[in-house]
Amino acid sequence: MPQTLWKLRAFYFLTGLSGGLFIPYLSMLLVQNGLNSGEVGQVMAIGTVVAILAQPVWGVVVDRFHVTRLTLALSALIPGVVAVLYNIPWLWLVALANAISNLFSAPQAPIADAYAVATARALRTSYGTIRCLASLGFAVGGYASGLLLTQLPLQRLWIPYAAAGLCGALITLTFPREAHGVGLGGSFQDGLLQLLRDRRFLIFLAGGFLVSQTLTAFNTYFALTFRDMGGSISLTGLAFLLASGTNVPSMLVAARLNRRLGRERMMAIAAFAYILRWSVQALVPIPWVAIAIQVLHGISFGFYYVAAVDFVFSSAPPQLQATAQSIFGMICGGLAGIVGNLLNGMLLHSGGAATMYWSCTLSSALGAVCFWYVARARRPAGPGLGVRRPVLPWVRG
Numbered sequence: 001m002p003q004t005l006w007k008l009r010a011f012y013f014l015t016g017l018s019g020g021l022f023i024p025y026l027s028m029l030l031v032q033n034g035l036n037s038g039e040v041g042q043v044m045a046i047g048t049v050v051a052i053l054a055q056p057v058w059g060v061v062v063d064r065f066h067v068t069r070l071t072l073a074l075s076a077l078i079p080g081v082v083a084v085l086y087n088i089p090w091l092w093l094v095a096l097a098n099a100i101s102n103l104f105s106a107p108q109a110p111i112a113d114a115y116a117v118a119t120a121r122a123l124r125t126s127y128g129t130i131r132c133l134a135s136l137g138f139a140v141g142g143y144a145s146g147l148l149l150t151q152l153p154l155q156r157l158w159i160p161y162a163a164a165g166l167c168g169a170l171i172t173l174t175f176p177r178e179a180h181g182v183g184l185g186g187s188f189q190d191g192l193l194q195l196l197r198d199r200r201f202l203i204f205l206a207g208g209f210l211v212s213q214t215l216t217a218f219n220t221y222f223a224l225t226f227r228d229m230g231g232s233i234s235l236t237g238l239a240f241l242l243a244s245g246t247n248v249p250s251m252l253v254a255a256r257l258n259r260r261l262g263r264e265r266m267m268a269i270a271a272f273a274y275i276l277r278w279s280v281q282a283l284v285p286i287p288w289v290a291i292a293i294q295v296l297h298g299i300s301f302g303f304y305y306v307a308a309v310d311f312v313f314s315s316a317p318p319q320l321q322a323t324a325q326s327i328f329g330m331i332c333g334g335l336a337g338i339v340g341n342l343l344n345g346m347l348l349h350s351g352g353a354a355t356m357y358w359s360c361t362l363s364s365a366l367g368a369v370c371f372w373y374v375a376r377a378r379r380p381a382g383p384g385l386g387v388r389r390p391v392l393p394w395v396r397g
Helices: 002-032 037-065 068-087 091-105 108-122 128-148 158-172 188-195 199-219 222-228 233-261 263-283 287-315 318-351 353-376
Strands: none
Touching (some): 002 037, 002 068, 002 128, 002 222, 037 091, 108 318, 128 233, 199 287, 199 318, 222 233, 222 287, 222 353, 233 263, 287 318, 318 353
16 A cells, blocks of 8 residues: 555656646747737636536546546546647647647546545545645656756647656556546536535635636746746746745645644635735736745645645545545636636736736635635534545555
């Protein structure tokens, strides 16, 4: 079992590395190929719609045919393979490539996170010690690409992206063969109805949506705003290294702070960190300030994500763990990504970076109010709520 833990950490690192090598610079590549920021937002939004629709379908496939390892392998491999199509300056083809990428990457986070939380609790460690490897990989990848792009054109960046994805896919094939899948479907509708009767869970989803949609201002549009304020492409990589690098210590200490302060208060603290982060970037559009403020990424995203995944785990009964993580991913990842990419792309195109960052500040403030309400509200009593003993989803039967 400890070997499985290390293989899982390696998978998280390699998928994080793959994303860091390419995703932060995708918007720059598309703009260089003739798209404007509004069209970039439309491309990203279409891909996210595909991801939302694909998640329950993938769940049925995984449950029915027991192909967890193959599903995770495809989720790591296919996005890198189709990335070469981003170099063709046709809007419809770029949108198609992004849709295919999201179609296959959609099941990665819910399946991997459900497995990681259960594995961590069974081995008496924390989810953060696993998830932080993805942030470390993203940090290394983002910085490495910044250096590579001083020597290579943007059009070549898909090659290391695909290579890292291939390595991640190969790691999944060494995971223990599953006796049953870690699906997202099966009882999806019943699970949705049960979870949506919990008012705290609904308010949590609202807060997660409001906070998560602001992250597209960094993931999708930071490279563009940083270039416009005079920052170089190598310093762009430094900013992504600093941001993702701070996730590592934050996620390592998040479990201890969750126990001391509570998951709900941790999410509120993260939302306040987002407020400070976006407001500073709106007020002081200077490259070195934009780099320095990324130290808040660990507190904002790192604290929020670890606490949120654990909150979802504790809010759902054992048979609905994957469903609950899927709902969280669909609302706070998928739908938030659609709205964030469209809204922030439109604001950046029409009003500039300051307008986009002030909008993110307001959205984060509303998210903080939601998390504060969740922290003060009493958890409803009833079957299926509260912390449960985890059952490892992958076992030899």
